[in-house]
Amino acid sequence: MNKFSIVKNIAKEFSINEYEAAEFFDNVFGVLISALVNGKNVNIYEFGKFTINKSKIYFSPVKRFSEELNYNYNNLSAVRIRAYSDDELKSKYDARVQRYKDKRTAGTEQELHYPIPEKIPEYLNKIGEEITAKKTDTGIAVVESPDSEEIIEKIGTVDELIEEKYAGEEKDREEVTREEIIEKDIETEVIAEKKETETEIKEISKEETETPDEDIIEEIIKIEDEPVWYPVTEDFSPFDVPVEYKSNGELEKFFQQIDEKEQKPEEKKDEIISEESVTEISIGEDLEEPKKWEKIIPDFHAFLKKRKSFAPKEYAKEDVIPVEKKEEEITPVVEKAEEKIIPVEEEVEEKIIPIEEKVEEEIIPAVEKVEDEIVSVEEKIEEIPQVIEEEKAELPPVIQEAGVDVPSVVEPEIEEPPVEKLSHEKEIDQLIKEREKIIKQAEEDLRYKLDEDIKVVFSEPERTDNIENIIPVIESKKPDINKVDDRELDDLIEQRLKTILEVEEKNLKEFDEEIKKLDLHKESLPPSETGLEKTEIEIKKETDDIIEEKRISFEKEILLSPPLEITPPVIPVTPPEEPVMKKITEEVKPEQDVTIPIPEIQKIEEVTPPPEQISVPEIIPKDVSSLDEYIPEELKALEIEKKEPEKSDIEKDIENISRIKESLIEEKPDDFPEPDFQIPEAKTVEAEEIPPPVVIPDELKDLHNEIIQTQTFRQEVETEKPEPKSFDDVFIKDTGIVYAQSPIPDNSKIENGAYKEFDEVLKRWEEPEWRKSKDKTPLSYEVPKQGISKLLVIFIIFAVLAALFIVYIKFFTK
Amino acid sequence: MNKESLIKKILAKNSVPVSKGEAMVNRIFDLIKNSIRENKSFNIENFGSFEVYNREMQTYTDYKKKSEILLPPKDKLDFIPSEKLLAKLRKADE
DSSP states (O other), X not given: OOHHHHHHHHXXXXXXXXXXXHHHHHHHHHHHHHHHHTTOOEEETTTEEEEESSSOEEEEEOHHHXXXXXXXXXXXXXXXXXXXXXXXXXXXXXXXXXXXXXXXHHHHHSOOOOOOOSOOOTTTOOTTOOOEEOOOSSXXXXXXXXXXXXXXXXXXXXXXXXXXXXXXXXXXXXXXXXXXXXXXXXXXXXXXXXXXXHHHHHHHHHHHHHSOOHHHHHHHHHHHHSOOOOOOOOOOXXXXXXXXXXXXXXXXXXXXXXXXXXXXHHHHHHSOOOHHHHHHOOHHHHOSSOOHHHHHHHHHHHHHHHTTOOOOOOOOTTTOOOHHHHHHSHHHHHHHHHHHHSOOOHHHHHHHHHHHHHIIIIIHHHHHHHHHHHHHHHHHHHHHHHHHHHHHHHSOOOOOOTTOOOOOOOOOOOOOOOXXXXXXXXXXXXXXXXXXXXXXXXXXXXXXXXXXXXXXXXXXXXXXXXXXXXXXXXXXXXXXXXXXXXXXXXXXXXXXXXXXXXXXXXXHHHHHHHHHHHHHHHHHSOGGGSHHHHHHHHHHHHHHHHHHHHHHHHHHHHHTSOOOOXXXXXXXXXOOSSSOEEEOOSSSOTTTTSOOOOOOXXXXXXXXXXXXXXXXXXXXXXXXXXXXXXXXXXXXXXXXXXXXXXXXXXXXXXHHHHHHHHHHHHXXXXXXOOOSSOOXXXXXXXXXXXXXXXXXXXXXXXXXXXXXXXHHHHHHHXXXXXXXXXXXXXXXXHHOEEETTOOOOOHHHHHTTTTHHHHHHHHHHTOHHHHHHHHHOTTOOOOOTHHHHHHHHHHHHHHHHHHHHHHHHHHHHO | OOHHHHHHHHHHHSXXXXXXXXXXXXXXXXXXXXXXXXXXXXXXXXXXXXXXXXXXOEEEEETTTTEXXXXXXXXXXXXXXXXXXXXXXXXXXX
């Protein structure tokens, strides 16, 4: 790809003329050249960097680009082929240095012709004169004028030298390089040195064979057997070598110094460091100048004083005891050392010293005096009981006459008057008191110390809200499970089991006693008060209830039957013509005045079931026990059928108890002990009082039945008295008005607003004026709207007829 | 000098919009890279030539590690400036 192909591509891609693209391309590199010429490095992103150094341009491509180019060898890496010994490295380094020198001095072998600048001062040289360089060791050419005496001595060119070296060999000159020549020279020199050393050793060994000492032979063997040792030197590069040593002669010194440094620490390793040598050495004395750490110490002490902390005590050199003397007495030295280790501030020491002096001067002699006095006082106290015994011995003895009962007389205790004590006795008392005080104080101090110690020992950590402080306290108080013996656990378990067993036994005993008492109570009861008689009573009750229920249902059926045409026998009632309302004032008493409508007998017979189906007993006796006779067989059968499947658990229990009781009564002995406790008397269930039977003739039975029905119905109504919910009930309650054919109102309709009219009536009924107006005209109705419409029709017809008449006159008259 | 400053200077001479000029410069250097990859060389008149040469494997002594090390061969990119450019540089140095 050339420049033109690039220009064409750009012109196509960016839709530009080729001329413009070429111009752009030239501009890019024109700017680059101008930047480089101005001495600026140019860095192009994702391409590379152009650097300028002394009119030379270097290009370093981007890493990615260079790797792309070097895709064949990217996997390969550098490999270490050979390891050099120090000698080899030395020789290699010398060769390299030599090579470097040769390169620099190579120019001297040839005549170097430097270009002559136009403007040169006249004292250097004249224009047009040739300048030649002289061969030097340093490589720096000394410029001299050709007029001078020291003119160039031609040594010869490189080619001539190589020909001289390899004159005898068959190698071509072009194949051999300068490096090979130099390396070969070095190798020959090294080999020569080696040969010399070997020859020397052989000579020595020959001499030693002539004088066969055992010690020398061993040394020789060691020298021969020892492997070649290469010192482990620090990594150094030829660039680390200082400039001073780069000359030929001083380079060897440099390596010698390195060798000495490496060998010194190994020699020290072999030496055994003795303690004596260490103790005797004092670094400070040997060195004149103080070390850095010695300079820092006073500053450190000053800093500590500011902080008010205890600085270490500085001992003078005179006070320091040598270690050798201390070794003899180990234990006292340790104690002293412990005493001395405690650092004390100097200021405190200064204060303590005068106090100690005062103690020695004043207090100690005073204490000695007091001690002497105490000793003397103690001696005197010891003498006192002896004196008392002597005085007692001097007193006359008390004589009691034998055989005479002398009444024991209690002599009154006479308080002896206080005896005046002497001066020395007072002193003694004071001393004793003082001594006691001192002893008490000492005891108190001891106790205080003990308490403090105890507090310290049993002190708990500070309890704070942190859990970290609380948890260790809790864990410390927990008993260690591992420490508990198995025996203790067994004992605990046994105790628990014993307690549980005792409690269970007690409960069992109580339970047995209760059972026994119950059995006795049952046995003591008479058979009449047991459950068997009760069952009969219950059965009777149930039969009565059933009869009453059936009777009530029968009555209801009659009453709930559709209303009948009433023919009032006593009071004539006008039949209603329109939606009829019948008034019953509050003053009227329904029981007395209102006649009850009696249905016709024939109709009732049609509705009512036959009387034979429900046979009510006419006579109910007082004795309940003989009730079975009066119960019809049909009912009994019904009861039996009902009861047998519907036996409850209680009844079953009662049956079981009765069976057990019968068995016990049979087995009961005659001498059975009566119970101590009193059994409460059983309550006797009295039968309901039944009215005496009334004999009703057959003709009036039906009427009697009807009357009874009405009475029962009335009673029910009175007893129930449901709250007025419907319109009728409310209306009856408040007004006393009863609708003759009142529809049965639904509460749902009232709630839904279907009877709003009646609600309004109810609301306005309390107004007396409105009520009066309603009373007067309960059935007043307005003129119907149909009348108006008729008049209109008549009027229209009349108008039409008039119009026709007018038309007839107009047309037919003409 | 960066690429941005180079583009600014180029656009000062040409009447090309900035976005287009930046894209064109990038495209020119991409094409040069492609040509170097394909042909192992690229020559620009009055500027110089980029050439890829193969450096053979060689040994060198590492004085720190006291060992002789063998380096693998490598394909290297070299820039050879043109004589005109060098002449300009020399002139500039003088």
